[in-house]
């Protein structure tokens with residue numbers, strides 16, 4: 001195995017018991033949830049790999065910070081600590097706190113996008129695209145082609161395709177592109193990173209046309225780790241230095257504090273332009289709260305300020321990425337088809353190849369996620385046709401990737417948990433022809449994957 005084995009760089013001083021379920025209990029739970037893992041109750045889940053969002057384990061130092069919460073309505077001490085952490089670690093001058101990432105996406109979209117604008121991005125993310133569309137914009141995918149091929153190897157599979165970006169500028173004109181949204185890493189592509197060289201070039205092109213570069217910095221520390229590991233000239237730089245350089249190629253960022261900043265709730269929007277900041281503060285008071293709390297309690301801001309610094313520790317981030325890799329390599333060794341290379345926050349199982357007997361219309365990834373739960377109580381998430389939704393004519397969109405995501409929460413599970421997950425999925429793979437397809441029993445009109453229900457096709 002190529003991974004660098006590292007036992008956990010922490011010891012455990014508080015534990016949360018988890019329930020071991022029986023086969024019968026799991027069968028009842030998955031039927032009740034309409035074969036949608038989002039609708040399972042947490043109490044019925046053994047190992048929860050639904051998401052890495054808000055599921056982080058905080059350190060003793062962060063928990064201690066909760067006791068330092070200054071719950072003043074305005075001007076909380078904790079806000080200034082958070083603002084300083086963002087300024088120091090990301091390098092942006094102005095910070096707007098929000099309740100989570102999509103709060104920042106909402107404000108950014110509203111202050112920057114006009115009806116008829118185009119927003120290029122390195123693959124879509126559900127909430128980001130929804131906010132861009134609500135604000136009257138159209139998302140355009142400008143990620144490199146390889147990102148849509150689950151087997152294509154590329155060290156920076158999240159890179160922006162500069163020719164696609166240039167072609168969009170030529171097609172619609174730079175005045176209709178307020179900004180390019182660059183995600184570091186790219187969630188939907190499998191947690192794939194973007195190289196520093198690519199970021200530099202995106203900035204160059206954007207500056208030439210007066211287009212702003214806004215990062216989706218949600219998993220930026222994972223991206224920094226990959227740059228250190230894979231890009232010439234960065235091996236001897238610290239994660240903090242790499243992150244700061246990455247962010248220097250942008251004009252601002254949205255952030256979900258629920259991922260890399262190591263907390264359970266929170267987010268922010270950051271930028272360098274004062275005028276934009278002023279417009280953002282006009283909206284933050286409408287949607288989130290005062291510009292000194294933005295929907296977060298003082299204690300939550302303190303925990304995030306501390307989490308941001310902790311996330312830059314090399315041993316922490318190296319363990320995290322290598323734990324994900326351990327699970328991926330174990331699955332591969334068992335013959336399970338996964339998206340390659342292995343990304344930063346999750347393993348994406350290629351459900352189309354796993355369940356090659358099921359047509360896309362029968363939602364193989366949804367069926368696989370439901371059956372992983374049935375087998376072992378491990379909860380995962382569909383990232384394929386159900387997530388992609390329908391086009392304007394009402395037809396299902398069939399994205400190139402039909403995957404099940406095994407998302408690893410930060411600092412929560414051990415290598416032994418990873419072994420249980422791998423054994424269950426390898427066992428299912430060996431019995432894959434028994435898995436049946438699904439059809440909708442209930443389909444909501446937007447973001448359908450969260451609340452849809454299904455039934456098995458007998």
Ligand SMILES: Cc1ncc(COP(=O)(O)O)c(C=O)c1O
Pocket residue numbers: 053100101102103125127128183187216218255256257258266267
């Ligand atoms: C890449 C990416 N961007 C934005 C968001 C939105 O963040 P939040 O869940 O905090 O609203 C998420 C997760 O939802 C994400 O994974």
Ligand SMILES: N[C@@H](Cc1ccc(O)cc1)C(=O)O
Pocket residue numbers: 050051052053126127187407
């Ligand atoms: N961002 C989180 C939570 C989330 C999940 C699915 C979504 O489509 C939107 C948000 C994640 O990627 O896991």
